[in-house]
Amino acid sequence: MPSLRLVPFSELTPAGALWLHDTAASRALEAQALAAHPPYTLMARAGLAVARWTRALAPHARHIWVAVGPGHNGGDGLAAAAHWAMAGCQVTAFLWGHAKDLPPDAQTAFASACKSGVQIQEGVALLPRPDTTDVKPDVVVDALLGLGHHRAPDERLRGWIAALNAWRKQGLLLAIDVPTGLCSDHGTLLGAQAIEAHATLSLLTLKPGLFTHSGRQHSGEIWFDGLATSAHPLPPAAGATASLTSRALARSLQAARPHQSHKGSFGDVWVVGGATGMEGAATLAASAALQAGAGRVLVAPLSGQREWAARPELMWRSISELLNPGVVERATVVCGCGGGNAVARVLPELLQRAPRLVLDADALNALSADPALSRALSQRAGRQQLTLLTPHPLEAARLAHSDTAHIQHQRLHSAQHLAAQTQACVVLKGSGTVVAQVGHLPWVNCSGNARLSTPGSGDVLAGWLGGLWSQRPDTAPEHLSDLAAAVVWLHGCAAELADEASARGSSALPLLASQLPDAMARAVDALSATRP
């Protein structure tokens, strides 16, 4: 099943953008909304939204448990509990603390829950686990902690998290706003454990931590309700931390091929990579560039080996042909896929001359190892030469002279920092790929699944980026991150389509990189099949 449900909002936004708000930005919006409405309005709406959502996910649920934390997240759970009970469900609320200690709105929700017939247990030491009770709820809801959770769970909270997760196999485990234990800003775990929900309903704003690092794993299907706090159904872009990629973004970058077109209409992509033993990486990138629609794709293998059989449409050339006067200046160059150490030799000239350069894998490693190359990279922007970097976290760590844990701890910041350091557009790969460029709100990708964790997947992404870019050589610097984010979305969409097509319907097996260009082509076809 696709793991993101933002419809109808994602289909309604004309620019195709949904905004993500970190804790500070969400708190600012929350304060505005609270000031604009009578007390309890927002929590009442949150409770109704949670109740309707639960109904939609589990229409036949009769028996619901909710774990209620000490703050407003717990209040949302109590407000929902009142609705479930009024709808005839048997509902038990397990309170972390005592009702008298709840904030005022949550006390109102508590009173409403009591009146509606919710069974309440206060000051509960530990939520019952499936092996300690004969009762079998259909749905268990995490309303422990939300935006107010910033420190590592202590032993008692770890016990509650473990008990809630133990219900995952018995029924539906749902999280309100943020799965407890997950950092809503960075998607990291605040301690060793966090709720692993089947689905999460984000309230008022979408939080970046739901979408990147461990966010997707722990949030399950992500749903959103803006609580109708303004005339528009969505929170404003102002103050947003990032934008979420969408189908609409990908569609906006996909143009029909004009009837009178010929291969010269779509530009040349040169792929430089494929050192000895790694020729396949260059071939994958080249195949992707071709399938993305580039006019001609020329491969300059660093090994000198030409894989004629790989794709008859590809042309095999030497590096010196690429470096002939006027050739590289007209090309879109994808460099580094399977490049080995040999790639360092060609980088100085490519950095100097290529107007559009995608740097991946060993090209990134070469840059990190040589300060002269890094300087040459950062000087490109001043000459209006554009660069796309596609590091995975380890490559990003090398480029930033940091370590992977540091990069991953704050993926959004890391990508933005790297973009500033290199003056390039940075695609930081991983669960919830981040696309960052100086002066622009970063993108966080919402498509994809673990089928993409397979060798060669990144080569295909780099190649497709080159292939789309060659058809849009005049992409303005300020739109480069949009182009990159659209391709990242397509790459993920291909994996989701593979899931839908599979009889097993889940990410049990990888999508082989050699099949990925075709799968991305199907994703493009699916774009044009949906309404504009």
Ligand SMILES: NC(=O)C1=CN([C@@H]2O[C@H](COP(=O)(O)OP(=O)(O)OC[C@H]3O[C@@H](n4cnc5c(N)ncnc54)[C@H](O)[C@@H]3O)[C@@H](O)[C@H]2O)[C@@H](O)CC1
């Ligand atoms: N204020 C409102 O009317 C609204 C609030 N909303 C909900 O309110 C939530 C935020 O509410 P709060 O600011 O009260 O935050 P939380 O509900 O996340 O909880 C904060 C409370 O938990 C305690 N706490 C934090 N970390 C802890 C830990 N590790 N162990 C034990 N206790 C810990 C804090 O001391 C504080 O008492 C959102 O996530 C959302 O669910 C939204 O529904 C929008 C409306």
Ligand SMILES: [K+]
């Ligand atoms: K929660």
